[in-house]
Amino acid sequence: MSSDEAYANASVIYSNGPETFYSNIDVVNHSSSHVAVHNTSPRIVPYPRERPERPGETQSEYSEGVSRRPSIEENDDDLVEELRPTDQYGFYTEEVQTIPKKVNLDQLRRREKKWLHMMDNWAHFMDDEYDRVRDRCRKGIPPSLRARAWKLLSGASFQSEISMNRQVFDYCVRQPGDAKVIDEIERDLDRQFPQHELFARSGKYAEGGKEDLLNLLKAYTVLHPEEGYCQGQAPIASVLLMHMPIRDAFYVFVQICHKYLNGYYSPGLETVQLDGDILMQILKEKNKTCYSHFKRNGIDAPLFMIEWFMCLYCRTLPWPTVLRIWDMFLCEGIKVIFRVALVILQGTFGTNAQCKKYNDLSAILTRLRNLPSELVEEEALMKKAFTMVREIVITTEEEESKTNGVEKEHENGESIVEEPEEAIVTRMINGSKNAWNSIPSETKWFFYDFFLAMGALLILFGLTVAGRVVLEYTHQEEGPLCRFVHCIDGLLGTSLTESLCAVQLDIMERLVWHSKNLSNEIKDGIANFVDQISDGFSAFHTIIGSVLTYFAGLISDAFAELGGNVEENITFLKDFIASGLEWLSSNVSSFLSSFQEAAAPSN
């Protein structure tokens, strides 16, 4: 067969269409493969370029009778939904889509390139240049690469592609699952992001979106029947499904449940409650004003943080902010969630003026559910999360045991007063315990009350720092006498800062309790004080008299040899403090020396 013939064949074939081409090409190849090599004119591979050339264009002569016109009459609601405009994230918007805020395209493209390079060399970057990965996550992952990046960051890529767990999804999703659990999940399907087109009740993706959600959550409960389903999981799974197909979403979800929020969804919800306590402890360190305000008003962490932590803010913050938080969270872990919480709390209740404005439980919680928009705006919040909250120190045991807890960061070279003082105190405590045991209990109580009153007095006189030290240490667990030592430490200026807000509810509680044993005038004074003080410190100067009366009464009642006459004047009380301190220095010196003795050998 000559080459001419082959060429002629080909052109015939082309004009006949691709099917004939593929059925004949074998023949041609078999019979003339050696010829074709030498053939100078290139053989034309068919690729029909007929309409519709672009997706969406119709070709009526073929599609007639195949394409189905949606019936407006029967699906009226659906159609309305379908036509509703959405924003760039897929949430229905009421107004016509405005042009999204200006995107710096050059910057975005640069970032995309960096990310592509990084993802192609993922192992290297994670092992040797993790800081760079982290910093890029903090800047935000380019939207086009977010899904892939999340998979890599969470380890889901490995799990779903390489690990032996890659079969798990296929297995789990085929299992029927526990009927009771399925029922629980089904109750929630209509209640996730109803404003998102993927999960709206109806509309173009609705059924598919919900079916995926059901399957994903079901597959997880098949994997962990002991945990079952938790309502907090559905929003997380939904966010993932908005970004990636179900199989990928499943593996990221599993990683989040296993590694990032381990124990959050297990029965009893202990871990999330524990994290609530930790949050309060950190808040105490970082923003005493806010902490005291919360304590005074009976605000515990579970009243506001459960949804923040369990749903990773996806129901709390504006969507762009949520995505940025997730970018960082999947890279750095739970500490990001803590940081954001601190920024929010600091931004809403960080100053006395804010606390005064929202001054009871209901006002506070309402405020936390209606966060100011300038605070939660993407860039502002991100910036704060990584500047203001620079160094977070965790101190309690539970916190130390958390693997990916908040880390200490000394990036500003700012050192934190800590260990040495701590060591001294511990030594003192040990020494004082023995001394303490030998004191009669009446005297013990004495110290306790006396120190409380002292602390309050110091604050009243403006010695806020010292007063707070006294109060704080008086409330510590080790017993009044060693508290005294701590107080001395504090008076010498070893630690602490901050504001007048430190007069705590505890003090008031004690006032009330003591008031039972006191005269009526003093009781009135206290009642007045408690009322006034809860209204805020503006009335402070008008009530100082009655407060001082109370303290004088309390102390003189209890400590007759010290008190002398109780007079309602400040001069006396100044003398009183002076004499109190004098007394302390003379009477307590014996105790002091005894625990100094006890303490000395250990050092």
Add this chain to the structure above:
Amino acid sequence: MDPSGAGTSNDEFKFKVVLLGEGAVGKSSLMLRYVQGQFNPRHISTIQASFLAKQLVVDGADIDLSIWDTAGQEKYHALGPIYYRGSHGALLVYDVTDAKSFDKVKMWVKELRRALGEDVVLFIVGNKVDLADSRTIETEMASQFAESVGATYEETSAKENIGVENLFELMCSAMVTRARAGPSNRGPSANGGRAGTTRRIRIVDEPSTGRKCC
């Protein structure tokens, strides 16, 4: 520290009411219907307990009512005490089309009686009565149960706005009656007004155990 003077002017009360019950029975919807007059068929599932406040006048008393909505799922039961602590009343909601949700009410009754004592005003609420066709729990049975545990039974539909207003007014009325009847053992709450209910006074050292360092 006497209860604020009855008779002359309006008494003032500050009440806390908590909504409890199985998931998806309509707790949030009841609250939203009552406080905001709205019904949203696309309400999201409740994960964070939240609350709304409303002022009203019942039986010549000014009432400052804070209504707490909680998460219904079994898992969140562990957090229950944090939210119902210090409540004057509780609405135990179930879905009249769902027998399981009624069992949950029974469980809540037990728990609340144990935790809050006889002082708490209990209402058992059958919600979704608009779905009469698929109803599984009959009025008779529910009200008998309510009576047997010293609770009041009411039926509502947050969707069709049936009985919601009435429910909360009855509740307030019952709480007012109880508050006036005698000083509650929770001290401040009987005092009405600003004494508030959510503020816990915890005496650091318990006087009864003698003076002993904490």
